[in-house]
Amino acid sequence: MLRSLGHLRRFLLGATLATAGLATPALAQTITQAPPAQATPAPTPPDGSVLRVCASASQPPLSLKDGSGLENRIAAAAAEAMGRKVQFVWSDKPAIYLVRDFLDKKLCDVVVGLDTGDPRVLTTKPYYRSGYVFVTRAQDGLDLTSWSDPRLKAVNHVAVPFGSPSEAMLKNIGRYEEDMAYLYSLVNFRSPRNQYTQIDPARLVGEVASGKADVAAPFAPDVARFVKASTVPLRMTLVADDAARSDGQKVAMRFDQSMGVRRGDEALLAALDQALVKARPAIEAILKDEGVPTVPTGS
Structure with missing residues (x-):
């Protein structure tokens, strides 16, 4: 993660950096000053039949325009469990900008692959930990x-x-x-x-x-x-989660992964939490297919 970190994470990358306590002033300035990405708004039908997912169009292997990325596949599994059709709102910029340039502007409603507890959003219960x-x-x-x-x-x-x-x-x-x-x-x-x-x-x-x-x-x-x-x-x-700096400060090596929604959207958050429980077998199969090593969430 700059997890990102945790990671580029998806962070993502910026979210993980913040979670790990490793964000630098230079990176923070970069995130703040980067020009906003462009996207075509994708309105959600009144009946809520679509799950609008913010996604980077070219960040392999996590997100790809053809929907084959790891996080694209997980989003699709969650949408299916909700009885909705997944609709990706694509960004031409790295996923680190999705919250600022897409989710916050209501161009889409969900960001996949954030560190649990990302302060910019409301995060679901974790659906895996790596x-x-x-x-x-x-x-x-x-x-x-x-x-x-x-x-x-x-x-x-x-x-x-x-x-x-x-x-x-x-x-x-x-x-x-x-x-x-x-x-x-x-x-x-x-x-x-x-x-x-x-x-x-x-x-x-x-x-x-x-x-x-x-x-x-x-x-x-x-x-x-x-x-x-x-x-x-x-x-x-x-890597064993026992890393520490010379001053004794822990450096986290493992991170719970969640989906994020806008603050105030508790209804969608609750629906996603229910869907992620239902979709757990499908998500575990995706992670196994991708070869992603996991450990129990919260460990």
Whole structure:
């Protein structure tokens, strides 16, 4: 997550950063000053037969214009459980802007894949919990499970998303300066201080598969599809939720995921909570199909 963080999360990314307590002034300024996205309003029929979902048109593997993204599929399952037809209101900007530019402007009614408790919205009860992972090549035998593992100081490059809990821990173990030039090279040396910048999740996985990096530490839902599809056998292991900075402050590695609605829309929130219970088997099947590792919510 900048979870995002938690993650780009979906955060998403900005929501996760806030939840993890890792948001930076530079990122906050970027979010505030970014130009608003454009969308065509999609009115909801009076009979409530449609669930209008705010969605990024190009944020693989979470959201794709053809509706095949992980979060698109989960939204469709929830809509079906409500007896509604899902209607995506597409944004040409990253999902981090969906609340400000779409939900708050009433162009759509639901954002999928937010961290539970995101303060910008009302969030449903969590429908799954996942976390950051270590991605390594199976042939290397690196059975990493925690940022406290001393081998992380000796491996080749460690690829992490900008602004994430993983970036915070890379700094904490004294690896950031060593890997900084490498990480910036993955975005053509574009500075995340000046604009919203993230390394493509597929690129993070590809760096490990090619051997250019020994380890990647992204949010699992962002990369599970790419890990599963890799022609080079990869290992993906949930990071233990025991990370802490040198000053003792906990750095969260796992996050409950919820849907978000506008503040004041308690009726839709209640309907979604009921639908998510009904849709749980379908959602679990989707997560299994995508290869997303999960743990019990609230753990």
